[in-house]
Amino acid sequence: AAMSNGFIPRRKPTISIDPKRMGSFDRIGAVPSSRGGGGVGRLRDLILSSSSSSSWGYHFSHHDGKGSRSVALLAAALVVTVLVCFGMFGAIGGGNAEARHVVVFDAGSTGNRVHVFEFEPTGDGPRLVQEVFHAAKPGLKERADDPRAAAALLDPLVATALATVPARARKRTPLTLRATAGLRLLPEGPAAADAIMDAVRSKLVRTGFDVDPSRGVSILSGDDEGLYGWVAVNYLLGRVGGPGGGRSQNQNQNTVALADLGGGSAQLSYAVDADVASTAPAGYVRTVPGTRGAARLSAYVHSFNGYGLVAARHRMLADVGNPGGEPSGGDGGDGDGSLKVTAGKPGSSTRTPHACVHAGHAGHSCDRDCYGLDDPTMSYSVTALTTGASFEGCVKSATDVIGPSEKGCEHARGCSFGGAWRAPYATGVTEFYAMSYVAERAVQCGAADRPPDDATPTTTTPRKLATAGTKVCETRVDQLGAKYPSVDEEHRPWLCADVAYVYALLTRGFGVGEDETVTLVDKIAYRGKAVEAAWALGDAIAVMDGGAHGGD
Numbered sequence: 210a211a212m213s214n215g216f217i218p219r220r221k222p223t224i225s226i227d228p229k230r231m232g233s234f235d236r237i238g239a240v241p242s243s244r245g246g247g248g249v250g251r252l253r254d255l256i257l258s259s260s261s262s263s264s265w266g267y268h269f270s271h272h273d274g275k276g277s278r279s280v281a282l283l284a285a286a287l288v289v290t291v292l293v294c295f296g297m298f299g300a301i302g303g304g305n306a307e308a309r310h311v312v313v314f315d316a317g318s319t320g321n322r323v324h325v326f327e328f329e330p331t332g333d334g335p336r337l338v339q340e341v342f343h344a345a346k347p348g349l350k351e352r353a354d355d356p357r358a359a360a361a362l363l364d365p366l367v368a369t370a371l372a373t374v375p376a377r378a379r380k381r382t383p384l385t386l387r388a389t390a391g392l393r394l395l396p397e398g399p400a401a402a403d404a405i406m407d408a409v410r411s412k413l414v415r416t417g418f419d420v421d422p423s424r425g426v427s428i429l430s431g432d433d434e435g436l437y438g439w440v441a442v443n444y445l446l447g448r449v450g451g452p453g454g455g456r457s458q459n460q461n462q463n464t465v466a467l468a469d470l471g472g473g474s475a476q477l478s479y480a481v482d483a484d485v486a487s488t489a490p491a492g493y494v495r496t497v498p499g500t501r502g503a504a505r506l507s508a509y510v511h512s513f514n515g516y517g518l519v520a521a522r523h524r525m526l527a528d529v530g531n532p533g534g535e536p537s538g539g540d541g542g543d544g545d546g547s548l549k550v551t552a553g554k555p556g557s558s559t560r561t562p563h564a565c566v567h568a569g570h571a572g573h574s575c576d577r578d579c580y581g582l583d584d585p586t587m588s589y590s591v592t593a594l595t596t597g598a599s600f601e602g603c604v605k606s607a608t609d610v611i612g613p614s615e616k617g618c619e620h621a622r623g624c625s626f627g628g629a630w631r632a633p634y635a636t637g638v639t640e641f642y643a644m645s646y647v648a649e650r651a652v653q654c655g656a657a658d659r660p661p662d663d664a665t666p667t668t669t670t671p672r673k674l675a676t677a678g679t680k681v682c683e684t685r686v687d688q689l690g691a692k693y694p695s696v697d698e699e700h701r702p703w704l705c706a707d708v709a710y711v712y713a714l715l716t717r718g719f720g721v722g723e724d725e726t727v728t729l730v731d732k733i734a735y736r737g738k739a740v741e742a743a744w745a746l747g748d749a750i751a752v753m754d755g756g757a758h759g760g761d
Contacts (some may be wrong), residue, residue: 211548213659217352220758224252224506233554240246246418249461250383253255255590257603260412260706265309267731268636270367291473297353298523306521307330308327308328308329308330309327309328309329309330309335309381309382309387309579309753310326310327310328310373310374310380310382311325311326311328311383311749311752311753312324312325312326312374312384312385312418312632313326313378313382313384313385313387313741313745313746313748313749313752314363314366314369314384314385314386314413315387315389315745316348316349316363316386316387316388316391316392316409316743317390317391317393318348318350318389318390318391318394319346319347319350319361320340320344320346320348320370320744321344321345321346321348321349321362321366322343322344322345322348322366322745322748323341323342323343323344323366323367323369323370324340324341324342324743324745324749325340325341325369325370325373326339326340326746326749327339327340327341328749328753330476331451332341333451334450334451335450335750335753336451337444337735337740337746340740340746341369341373342620343365343366343369345362345366347362348362348391349362349388349391349392349394349405349409350391350395351394352405353395353397353401353402353405353441354397354401354405356401356404356405356408356436357569358369359405359409359410360405360408360409360411360412361412363386363409363412363413367412367413367416370384370416370418371416371417374397374418374690376417379416379417379418379419379451380417380418380419381419382418382419383419383420383425383752384413384416384417384418384419384420384425385420385421385425385426385747386409386413386426386427387428387429387433387744387745388402388406388428388429389428389429389434390471390472390473390474392405392406392428393428394568396472402428402578405429406426406427407539409426410422410426413426420718421722424750429473430512431476431512431514432476432492432495432510432512432550432742433744433748434469434476434512435467435469435476435477435478435510435511435512436478436495436497436498436510436747437742437745437746437747437748437751438467438469438478438644438742438743438747439467439475439478439479439508439510439594439747439761440498440746440747440750440751441466441727441742441743441744441745441746441747441750442467442496442642442644442730442733442742442749444746444750445466445733445742445746446465446733447738448463448464448465448496449463449464449500449506450497450498450531450749450750454487463637464478464479464480464506464635464638465479465638465640465641465642465645465728466478466480466634466638466640466641466642466738467479467642467644468641468644468647468714468715468719469516469642469644469645470518470643470644470645470646470647470711470714471517471518471645471646472518472519472520472646473514473515473517473519473520473580473581474512474513474514474515474516474517474520475481475512475513475516475517475718476510476511476512476513476715477509477510477511477513477719478508478509478510479508479509479634479635479638480497480506480507480508480509480512480575480634480635481494481507481508481509481632481633481634481635482507482633482635482636482639483507485507485509485632485633485635486507489509489630489632490630493509493510493511493629493630494507494508494509494510494632495508495510498747498750498751498754505636509631509632510675511625511629511630513626513629513718514628515581515583515627516548516610516611516626516696516714516718517581517646518710518711519580519581520580520581520645521581521610521706521710521714522581522606522706522707522710523574523575523579523580523581523589524581524582524610524727525565525603525606525607525609525610525706525710526563526565526573526575526589526591526606526706527575527579527582527587527588527589528589528606528609531699535617537733541609541716547733559590560572560574560590560592561590561591561592562590562591562592562593562594562595563591563592563593563594563606564594564598564601564602564603564605564606564682565591565598565603565606565682565706565709566591566592566594566600566702566704567593567597567598567600567682567684567685567686567702567705568593568594568596568597568598568685568686569593569597569685569686569687570592570593570679570686571592572590572591572592572593573590573591574580574588574589574590574591575588575589575590576588578649585606597682597683597685598682598683598705599682600675600678600679600682600683600705600708600709601631601679603682603706603709603714604678604709606706606709606719607706607709607710607712607713607714609712610710611627611713611714611717611718612626612627618630625718626717626718640728641719641721641725641726641727641728642727642728642729642730643715643727643729644729644730644731644742645712645731646707646711647714647715647727647729647737648667648729648731650704650707650708650711651669651673651674651711651727651729652667652695652729653693653695653696653704654674654677654678654680654681654693654704654709655677655693655710656669656673656674656676656677657669657673657729662739663731663732663739664732664733664734664738664739665734666728666729666733667728667729668726668727668728668729669727669729670723670724670725670726670727671715671716671721671722671724671725671727672723672724673710673713674708674715675723676714677708678705678708678709678712681693681704681705682705682708683710686701686702689701689702689704712729715727730742
């Protein structure tokens with residue numbers, strides 16, 4: 210849900226636009242697009258955009274009067290004449306090459322979205338001109354029993370793409386579709402997901418766009434999502450892949466590290482030096498799309514599956530990271546949050562006090578099939594301590610979930626958590642960015658100032674998170690709404706656990722120092738407009754770089 214300042218967490222897409230008005234939207238500020246589908250409309254858009262090389266957003270007011278329309282058309286004809294005479298009728302922004310489009314479908318768990326990106330080729334890489342965006346519900350998983358009906362859900366989004374990209378350009382316009390967690394975790398199983406994807410491929414290859422049925426229509430892995438998100442953020446910051454980005458061998462120094470926290474997984478991505486890339490274990494380092502030759506970049510990318518915020522809640526309350534009985538977030542009754550909660554089997558009615566449960570709350574329980582728990586028969590039932598929630602005790606529980614670095618390590622050197630290998634940052638990488646649930650919870654709990662607008666980032670530190678988290682956990686459950694009104698009602702009882710986990714993940718998991726600045730982003734200012742830093746943009750850049758899957 211959107212907060213009062215317009216900060217919208219990307220991981221939880223809530224589509225509140227009236228479906229009747231969802232024809233075609235410019236993603237830049239979600240302004241209804243003036244592209245009505247006709248050639249005159251597209252020509253008018255091009256003229257208005259071409260008139261200013263410093264601004265790539267536009268607004269066109271259509272008047273009903275015939276006189277106004279005639280004047281507008283006459284003015285358009287005059288401008289076209291001038292542009293043609295002076296050889297200026299080309300790519301928006303003053304370039305000589307024709308603009309290119311890339312269509313990216315995001316088939317998510319709650320709905321489907323299409324992004325139609327328009328890029329202007331330049332000597333330094335593609336420059337984003339505009340993005341047309343359209344979203345619709347429900348997601349493909351809601352039609353799991355009927356693959357053709359699932360594919361039909363894409364029809365209005367396909368119509369948006371067809372209305373946006375000129376007919377003459379469609380054959381050379383790449384189109385990709387990436388399904389995310391909704392199909393990765395489909396309860397009906399992999400066979401049902403494959404059937405849906407086959408139906409989707411059959412539909413998209415008939416659209417007239419350039420579609421690679423195998424590589425261009427796929428279920429997006431967590432690692433790809435992490436890589437494309439990192440590319441999107443650094444591209445919009447002007448650090449990689451386009452005009453304004455570093456194009457020398459030292460451009461690693463300009464990029465930022467990125468943590469992205471979703472409901473089921475967390476991703477960490479950052480640039481690494483060439484010597485690290487050449488000796489890295491398989492599966493951890495990727496070539497960055499949009500970089501090549503002497504300026505080629507390599508990035509560490511890893512998706513920590515099962516370590517997303519929602520999955521972590523259940524793991525913390527069940528103490529799955531603490532099988533040996535060490536100190537944890539549970540409590541045996543003495544109020545210090547120092548003893549272990551024992552996860553049980555279905556049918557257990559005993560509720561154990563836990564440091565992550567707010568005072569006044571009846572508690573949390575799960576009988577079986579708890580999201581994030583590997584054992585489907587595992588259950589838990591917890592209630593509040595007599596003294597209420599404890600941030601310190603809850604952080605202990607979160608730290609147990611993340612676990613010691615050495616536990617189950619896949620490689621002898623450079624171990625992170627969850628058994629994953631961890632690479633050192635590239636020389637000069639000093640900035641750490643975070644998005645999605647990290648940004649959302651930090652702003653909501655008061656650990657970061659609310660940004661004044663969509664395009665302005667805000668910052669926090671782990672120490673500020675700890676200070677704010679202590680106050681959060683001291684708050685009774687019936688007072689959370691008044692003190693933290695921007696938190697959705699369904700998530701309020703989990704707020705102590707959420708903030709404690711974000712703090713533990715940043716410090717224990719990702720190695721962020723207590724006073725190290727973490728820049729929080731959702732949208733980034735690019736050529737004067739707020740652009741969503743979504744993986745879809747990174748996928749589009751990867752496609753333009755010559756591959757449906759981007760860097761290997």
